[in-house]
Amino acid sequence: MIISPKKIMGILEQNTLTLIGTIMVAFIxxxxxxxxxxxxxxxxxxxIPARLQAPSLAHFFGTxxxxxxxxxxxxxxxxxxxxxGLSIVVIAAGIGCFFGSISGYAxxxxxxxxxxxxDMVLSFPSMVLALALTAAxxxxxxxxxxxxxxxxxxLYVRLMRGQVLALKEMQxxxxxxxxxxxxxxxxxxxxxPNCLTPLLVQMTLGIGDAILIASSMSFIxxxxxxxxxxxxxxxxxxxxxxxxxxxxxxxxxxxxxxTVMGFNLLGDGIRDILDPRSKD
Amino acid sequence: xxxxxxxxxxxxxxxxxxxxxxxxxxxxxxxxPGDPARMLVGPHASQEALExxxxxxxxxxxxxxxxxxxxxxxxxxxxxxxxRTQRPVASELAKCFPATLELTMVSMIMAVVFGIILGVAxxxxxxxxxxxxxxxFSLIGVSTPLFWSGVIALIVFYKVIPIFPASGxxxxxxxxxxxxxxxxIFDGLIAGNFAVVISAIHHIILPAVCLAYVQLAIVARxxxxxxxxxxxxxxxxxxxxxxxxQKTIIYKYALKNALLPTIxxxxxxxxxxxxxxxxxxxxxxxxxxxxxxxxxxxxxxFPAIMGFTLVxxxxxxxxxxxxxxxxxxxxxxxxxxxK
Amino acid sequence: xxxxxxxxxxxxxxxxxxxxxxxxxNISLEVEQGHILGIVGESGSGKxxxxxxxxxxxxxGRKSIVDGSISFCGEDLTEKTEKEMTKFRGKEIAMIxxxxxxxxxxxxxxxxxxxxxxxxHQKKSSKEAExxxxxxxxxxxxxxxxxxxxxxxx
Numbered sequence: 001m002i003i004s005p006k007k008i009m010g011i012l013e014q015n016t017l018t019l020i021g022t023i024m025v026a027f028i029x030x031x032x033x034x035x036x037x038x039x040x041x042x043x044x045x046x047x048i049p050a051r052l053q054a055p056s057l058a059h060f061f062g063t064x065x066x067x068x069x070x071x072x073x074x075x076x077x078x079x080x081x082x083x084x085g086l087s088i089v090v091i092a093a094g095i096g097c098f099f100g101s102i103s104g105y106a107x108x109x110x111x112x113x114x115x116x117x118x119d120m121v122l123s124f125p126s127m128v129l130a131l132a133l134t135a136a137x138x139x140x141x142x143x144x145x146x147x148x149x150x151x152x153x154x155l156y157v158r159l160m161r162g163q164v165l166a167l168k169e170m171q172x173x174x175x176x177x178x179x180x181x182x183x184x185x186x187x188x189x190x191x192x193p194n195c196l197t198p199l200l201v202q203m204t205l206g207i208g209d210a211i212l213i214a215s216s217m218s219f220i221x222x223x224x225x226x227x228x229x230x231x232x233x234x235x236x237x238x239x240x241x242x243x244x245x246x247x248x249x250x251x252x253x254x255x256x257x258x259t260v261m262g263f264n265l266l267g268d269g270i271r272d273i274l275d276p277r278s279k280d
Numbered sequence: 281x282x283x284x285x286x287x288x289x290x291x292x293x294x295x296x297x298x299x300x301x302x303x304x305x306x307x308x309x310x311x312x313p314g315d316p317a318r319m320l321v322g323p324h325a326s327q328e329a330l331e332x333x334x335x336x337x338x339x340x341x342x343x344x345x346x347x348x349x350x351x352x353x354x355x356x357x358x359x360x361x362x363x364r365t366q367r368p369v370a371s372e373l374a375k376c377f378p379a380t381l382e383l384t385m386v387s388m389i390m391a392v393v394f395g396i397i398l399g400v401a402x403x404x405x406x407x408x409x410x411x412x413x414x415x416x417f418s419l420i421g422v423s424t425p426l427f428w429s430g431v432i433a434l435i436v437f438y439k440v441i442p443i444f445p446a447s448g449x450x451x452x453x454x455x456x457x458x459x460x461x462x463x464x465i466f467d468g469l470i471a472g473n474f475a476v477v478i479s480a481i482h483h484i485i486l487p488a489v490c491l492a493y494v495q496l497a498i499v500a501r502x503x504x505x506x507x508x509x510x511x512x513x514x515x516x517x518x519x520x521x522x523x524x525x526q527k528t529i530i531y532k533y534a535l536k537n538a539l540l541p542t543i544x545x546x547x548x549x550x551x552x553x554x555x556x557x558x559x560x561x562x563x564x565x566x567x568x569x570x571x572x573x574x575x576x577x578x579x580x581x582f583p584a585i586m587g588f589t590l591v592x593x594x595x596x597x598x599x600x601x602x603x604x605x606x607x608x609x610x611x612x613x614x615x616x617x618x619k
Numbered sequence: 620x621x622x623x624x625x626x627x628x629x630x631x632x633x634x635x636x637x638x639x640x641x642x643x644x645n646i647s648l649e650v651e652q653g654h655i656l657g658i659v660g661e662s663g664s665g666k667x668x669x670x671x672x673x674x675x676x677x678x679x680g681r682k683s684i685v686d687g688s689i690s691f692c693g694e695d696l697t698e699k700t701e702k703e704m705t706k707f708r709g710k711e712i713a714m715i716x717x718x719x720x721x722x723x724x725x726x727x728x729x730x731x732x733x734x735x736x737x738x739x740h741q742k743k744s745s746k747e748a749e750x751x752x753x754x755x756x757x758x759x760x761x762x763x764x765x766x767x768x769x770x771x772x773x
Contacts, residue, residue, distance in 0.1 A: 120300045124593045127555025131573070132305070132589040135582060136312040136319070212425055216559060219427045221577050235427055239563065242431045243439050250435075253428030260423040514721040521674055521716075522736040523709030526701065536726050612726055 015272065021265025028259045032078035041069040043076045043229045052245050062247040065237065066227075073229035074251050080230045081211050081259060084145055088210040089203050092149045096156025097199070101191065103157065104164030105183060115161075118154040126151045130213055134222040141230070144223040148213050152206060159202055163195040197274045204267035208260035215256055231256050286608075294601055301593050306350045309586045310337070319582040322363035359590065360583035364576060369587035373569055378462025379449060380568030383561065384553045385463075386488040391495035391553075392546060396539070398496070399503025403511065403538075404530055414500060421497025426556045430490045430563035437486060444486045447565030450479040487564040491556050495549045502545045506538035513537075540611055547603035551596045622690075624650040624673070629687035631665075631672055633679055642668050646687070667717070674712055675704045710740045729767060 031038065047067030055062045061070035103114040121129065133147035134140075167173060167190070176186050215232030217223035224230035226237065231252040238249035313319045317334040325333075338346055353359075359369040402414040437444045449464055450456065457467040457476050465484070468477035510516065511534055519529050561570035569588060576584035631643040643665045650656045660666050668677070675696065677683040689696040691712065696704070708714075716722045723732055733752035737743060743751065756764035 116300075119297075120304055123297055123301050123597050124304070124589070125551030125555045125596050127552075127558065128589055128592050128596075131555075131558070131577075132308050132585060133312070135577065135580070135585045136308045138313075139580075208423065212423075215425055216427060219425075219559065220562075220574060232425070232427065235425075235431065239427075239431055242435055246435050249428070249431045253425060253432065256425050256428060257420070257423055260425075261419060264419060264423055514716065514718060515724040517676060518714075518716060518722045519724070519732070519735075521676055521708050521714040523705045523707070523739055524735060525705055525739070528735075528739075533724055533727070537724065540726075610726075 015269055017265050018269025018273070021262050021267075021269055024258055024262025025266050028078050028255070028262060029082060031075050032082045035075045035079055039069075039072040039075050041072045043068065043073045044227055045069070052241060052248070054245075055247050061251045062245070064234070064248055065241060070234075070248060070251055073234060074231070074255055076229045077231045077234065077252060078255065078259070080141075080224065080228065081215065081256070084141070084214045085207040085211040085259075085263075088145055088149050088152060088214065089206045092152040092206070092210075093156045093199065093203050095149075096153045097160040097192075099153075100157040100160025101164050104161035105168060105186075105191075111161075114157065118157045121151065121154045124151075126213065127216065130217060131220065131222065134217060139222045139225065141218070141224040141228065144214055144217045148210055148217070151213070152210065155202065155206070156199075159198060160195065163198065164191055167191045167194055197270075200274075201267050201271040204263055204270055208263035208267070211256065211263075212260055290601065290605065294597070297597050297601075298594060301590070301597060302351060302354060303347070305586060305590050305593070306347050308589075309582070310346060310350070311343070313582075320360060320363075322580065322582075325363075354590075359587035362576070362584045363581040364579040364584065369584050372572065372584070373587055373591055376567060376569045376572045378568075379566060380554075380557050380561065380570060382449075382463040382465065383484065383487060383491065383566060383568060384550070384557060386465075386484055387491040387495070387553055388546070388549060390488060390492040391499055391549060392542075394492075395496045395499025396503050396542070398500040400507055400530070400535065400538075402500065402504040403507030406508065411504075414504070418497035418501045421493050424493070426490065426494065426559045427563065429493060430487070430560055433486055433490050434563065445483050449483050449566065450476060451483075454479055487560045487566055490563075491553060491560045494556065495552060498549065499542060499545060502542050503538060506541050507534060510534045510537045540607065543603060543607050543610065547600040550599045554592050554596060621652050622649045623652050623692060624648075625690040626669075626673070627688050627690070629669070629672060629689065630685045631668060631677060631683050632685050633677075633683055641685075642683075643672070670714065674708055674714055675699070675701070676714075705739075709736050 045068060047063070049067065050059075050063050051065055051067040053059060053063045059069050059071060061074060064070055064073070099114050103111045124132075130144070130147045130151050133150060134144050137143040137146065170190075173186060173190050176190055181189075214223060215230065215235075218230045218232030219236045221236065224233045226233060234252045235249050238245075238252070242249040309319070310316045317330055317337055317339060320337070321329050321333050338349065357370050359373070361367065362369050362372060365372065398414050398417070402411040405411055434446055438446045445451070454476055456464060457471045457473050460467045460470055464480040465477055468474070468480055511530075516529060516534060519533050520526075524533075557568060557570035558573055559570070560566065561568045562574040565571065569592070573585060573588040575581075576588070626646060626648050629643055629646040630641070632639050632641045634640075646665075646669055648656065648658075658666050658669065671677050672684060673689055673691070673696065675681060680701075681697070684697050687697070691707070696707070699707075723729060730749060730752050733755065734745065734748040737748040737751055738745070741748075753764045756767060761767055
């Protein structure tokens with residue numbers, strides 16, 4: 001399944017929404033990476049006399065209650081959110097796929113045990129479980145990431161297990177078994193490469209979801225702690241001033257929206273391009 | 281109606297899941313934290329209180345014994361004592377429960393009803409403007425953080441165009457209706473107190489809409505997708521070839537089939553609504569369990585947080601089981617097997 | 620003898636992801652009153668599509684008919700609107716499908732679906748329609764028609 005860059009460009013041109021999604025994601029990653037270069041101020045630089053000012057040429061998004069430039073903090077927030085989203089998804093997918101493939105391939109008791117553990121995690125609403133885990137471990141961005149990771153693992157376990165179960169019966173897998181290839185090798189060489197598409201789609205969509213849950217945790221007070229310029233944490237403080245100083249809450253949230261929307265569009269687009277069967 | 285085996289199997293399954301949830305919450309509250317006793321009494325408690333709790337928890341005893349005590353307390357309805365208010369967590373949650381129930385129910389009805397309407401409209405008018413509009417609408421719905429939509433809704437509809445109130449369940453000068461269910465709209469209707477009913481509806485609209493938006497988007501997408509699948513089925517073509525009108529085909533034949541998977545999605549919706557209630561209730565100062573747990577978090581009131589987790593999760597399990605049973609009942613293929 | 624059905628130069632194209640694909644090209648046939656016409660061909664040759672075209676059941680609707688005319692008892696079916704077609708379908712023109720397993724809706728009982736069709740075209744009450752459905756099942760020698768009609772077609 002090799003796709004040349006030229007073909008990708010052609011597909012992107014045809015599929016407007018995916019293109020928009022790619023641009024959005026690229027934009028957010030770009031500003032995250034170039035933050036120190038493009039931001040006019042330091043994100044933690046306080047300037048009390050200039051507090052709670054409306055957007056102006058000096059401060060594009062206005063200032064917060066400590067006089068810090070909201071524009072700068074929002075851009076730095078992109079760094080945090082992208083890192084958080086990516087880390088959660090990569091680790092959750094890694095662990096989830098590991099256990100999912102074992103569960104699907106081995107079957108029997110091992111399968112039952114892994115599925116029981118997965119179902120147990122899924123018995124809790126995701127936000128509630130993330131909340132409880134973070135509270136138990138202590139508030140903080142790292143613990144939140146860990147908690148959200150745990151909450152997301154079952155998704156990948158089930159995904160991988162389903163794929164393995166389906167592909168296990170394929171001719172080339174059976175053939176490999178008759179050659180005496182070891183299970184681990186079969187899974188790695190034959191099964192996983194064929195699961196890449198749905199996995200990639202889920203992971204892309206998952207980044208958006210992870211950012212939503214993690215920023216919600218920060219909003220609640222269990223995630224990133226002030227003065228970290230995390231979008232959710234910023235809105236938590238901004239809420240008090242929101243009625244009169246709308247810019248403080250509006251812009252960080254807008255960027256969350258753009259980021260998550262971008263990943264959702266990108267994920268849907270990848271699904272449409274690489275797996276036409278699942279299209280409408 | 282259903283075989284005895286079916287009923288027994290479901291009760292057993294429920295019991296096992298309850299057990300699993302309790303083990304997991306026990307693990308979270310007693311095993312994960314560095315000092316479970318300190319978590320339960322809070323950072324400001326005296327040394328004696330800490331020691332007393334340590335002894336009560338029996339932290340030096342084997343895990344099984346600790347878990348036994350946990351379960352016994354649970355069965356008696358003892359969810360511990362709130363650090364913040366020094367009152368039993370169970371009774372505090374019971375007090376807040378109706379407010380959350382009302383908000384969640386109204387949100388769910390909105391999400392399901394409008395989600396179905398939108399989904400059907402999009403599926404039937406595929407690739408026309410209403411389909412594109414509904415897909416954009418859904419996309420924004422699943423991408424918008426709940427805490428942001430709440431704040432923006434307040435800014436727009438409370439400050440800029442002041443048509444909705446910002447907090448509470450009813451106007452402050454009105455007193456709540458005589459309590460039958462705790463649901464103000466319902467109780468108000470029973471009591472014939474229309475001022476209260478109107479005020480309650482007025483107050484619930486904004487938070488319910490914010491909460492519902494996300495789920496509405498999900499339901500609409502699911503319904504659209506199901507409807508499109510169903511409309512391509514052979515039996516729809518058969519009905520059409522027999523001369524049955526398009527309208528009947530959509531609303532009678534196709535919809536019923538398309539709604540089956542939607543029922544399962546509705547169960548998951550409840551979980552998201554319960555989690556989202558935490559945020560929405562906080563923003564709109566809605567006196568429910570969500571706001572309660574938010575206040576508890578600010579205080580690091582661990583017993584309250586864990587009590588909330590347990591109650592919400594058990595409710596979630598129950599509701600999903602009810603949804604599964606409903607699905608089995610409505611899906612004729614499963615129904616035949618289970619009889 | 621009069622021609623009940625007369626198809627002249629029928630061409631059908633379907634539009635999909637890869638552009639427009641011609642399905643039928645210049646089909647002409649006639650069926651006289653009291654006669655039976657059998658069409659034989661390999662899979663994919665367009666037999667079902669021709670049948671669907673008559674009843675306006677083509678995927679893509681009326682626009683799929685690119686050229687030609689379909690005349691039934693003197694009326695040109697290609698000119699009819701969807702609403703007008705419903706008067707023909709099931710009453711003047713009936714279709715029996717290849718796949719008996721998937722042709723009926725699984726969430727409704729067989730009897731209910733038959734009743735709906737009867738009531739759409741004839742002015743009968745619910746009970747009369749049900750009775751007629753039962754009679755029809757008996758006519759094709761289906762045993763226990765009153766029980767069968769309560770079942771779903773799984």
